[in-house]
Amino acid sequence: MxxxxxxxxxxxxxxxxxxxxxxxxxxxxxxxxxxxxxxxxxxxxxxxxxxxxxxxxxxxxxxxxxxxxxxxxxxxxxxxxxxxxxxxxxxxxxxxxxxxxxxxxxxxxxxxxxxxxxxADRVNRARADGISVVTLDRGFSTDLAGSARWQLLGAKTLSYATNMAALRHAADEGFDDVIYLSSEGFVLEGPRSTVITVTGKTLATPPAESGILPGTTQRAVFETAEHEGWTTRTATLRRADLIAADSVWLVSSVALAARVTSLNRYVMPVSPNGTDAHEFAELVDRAICVD
Ligand code: PLP
Missing domain, CATH: 3.30.470.10 (Aminotransferase class 4, branched-chain amino acid transferase, N-terminal domain)
Known part of the structure; x- marks a missing residue:
């Protein structure tokens, strides 16, 4: 090695x-x-x-x-x-x-x-096979970022201890990864990734103002998608919106795109009319090659 x-x-x-x-x-x-x-x-x-x-x-x-x-x-x-x-x-x-x-x-x-x-091998497995995800409470409201600048929400600080604890908790319960929810139940992000839903030719992601890290991968994917005729939007999403989407993805710079195959043990069906999983993964590949 x-x-x-x-x-x-x-x-x-x-x-x-x-x-x-x-x-x-x-x-x-x-x-x-x-x-x-x-x-x-x-x-x-x-x-x-x-x-x-x-x-x-x-x-x-x-x-x-x-x-x-x-x-x-x-x-x-x-x-x-x-x-x-x-x-x-x-x-x-x-x-x-x-x-x-x-x-x-x-x-x-x-x-x-x-x-x-x-x-890491874990990354290649997540790309190829997808990931099982549990939703966990982040413990703050989506308006905290605007009202408490010192919380540094949206900054990529070295203080990732709670993110790592969330991932360990998920692993202890048999899950691969986590999607955080705000205290109102809105979808935030993963401890090391951004959430994107795919419904037909529409991509949606939670707004950065909700106290999440603005993802470089999500931004690149949205730019490329818009260029290629997809619709993109930021939206407050709830757990039910994840279930209703054709597919849900955790995206990040190194892992790129990992499809959520189950959410809180509910197996996410592969929608027969939805965008093919390969199509989205290929879109992400194209997006990160554009500089
Ligand atoms: N959100 C968090 C908390 C992260 O740690 C990361 C990446 O590590 C992301 C989102 C995704 O960001 P990017 O796509 O820029 O890697």
């Missing part, structure tokens, strides 16, 4: 097995930072501009210094090249990590690095 790649923003390639972070880095102590995860496919990192846009937006919401796009782009190029040179011919994830730096150096530099590594 190809080892992971680790590159700092000065372009230095580090040994990923050598300890790297300071013990008092605020990423480790507080999850006080932001990140992005991208896909390397056929040797190229996909949708870099959209991910740098979101990194910038998340950093702004966290009052972190504005990331220098050119420097990040150069580090991404080094990591991408390094991935290929070390024999990584398959798909890889590429992660951008940006934290507030060391607790003991409040005026010091932020910590910033890029990593890459092979896409």
């Amino acid at each position: 190809v080892a992971q790649i680790l590159v700092t923003l000065d372009g230095t390639v580090h040994d990923p097995d050598v300890p790297f972070l300071h013990a008092d880095d605020l990423a480790a102590l507080r999850g006080d930072g932001v990140f992005e995860t991208l896909l390397i496919r056929s040797g190229r990192t996909r949708r870099v501009g959209a991910h740098l846009d979101r990194l910038e937006r998340s950093a702004e919401m966290m009052d972190l210094p504005k990331p220098d796009r050119d420097t990040w782009q150069s580090a991404i190029d080094v990591a991408e090249k390094q991935w290929q040179e070390t024999g990584g011919d398959g798909e890889a994830w590429l992660r951008l990590v940006y934290s507030r730096g060391r607790e003991s150096a409040p005026d010091g530099d932020p910590t910033a690095y890029v990593m890459a590594g092979a896409v």
Whole structure:
């Protein structure tokens, strides 16, 4: 197996097995930072501009210094090249990590690095076979994002402990993944994905204002779909809307598209008149190849 790649923003390639972070880095102590995860496919990192846009937006919401796009782009190029040179011919994830730096150096530099590594088997299985999903209460109302800026809803922060706990809870109950519901029962997102419903030639997704992360994959898919004559809309969706749709998908940069095959143990029928599952998955493939 190809080892992971680790590159700092000065372009230095580090040994990923050598300890790297300071013990008092605020990423480790507080999850006080932001990140992005991208896909390397056929040797190229996909949708870099959209991910740098979101990194910038998340950093702004966290009052972190504005990331220098050119420097990040150069580090991404080094990591991408390094991935290929070390024999990584398959798909890889590429992660951008940006934290507030060391607790003991409040005026010091932020910590910033890029990593890459092979896409996990779980991802290939989810793409090929779909996923069983449970809905879980997120515990907040859709108006929280507008009324409590400090909750950082919509920023991709390093504080993913509750997302991981939700996934562990789901796994303990025999599910592959999660769709969060707001306290009103509206569909929000997955702990690491955006929800898209497909009904005929119409795609729907919950509005970003409901306190979810604006997904780069969802946006790319909607842009390509509109170009190809589909109808797209943001809509407040309830659990019943998921059941009524022809198909429901969790989309994200690395996993791309995973069809929800069962929801709360209800087997989602493959609609005879609905859009063929391959058709949507192929739409997603086309969308992420457009830069
Ligand atoms: N929502 C959450 C909470 C996520 O963590 C992610 C991706 O990791 C997404 C949505 C999907 O975002 P993207 O399509 O940009 O990968």
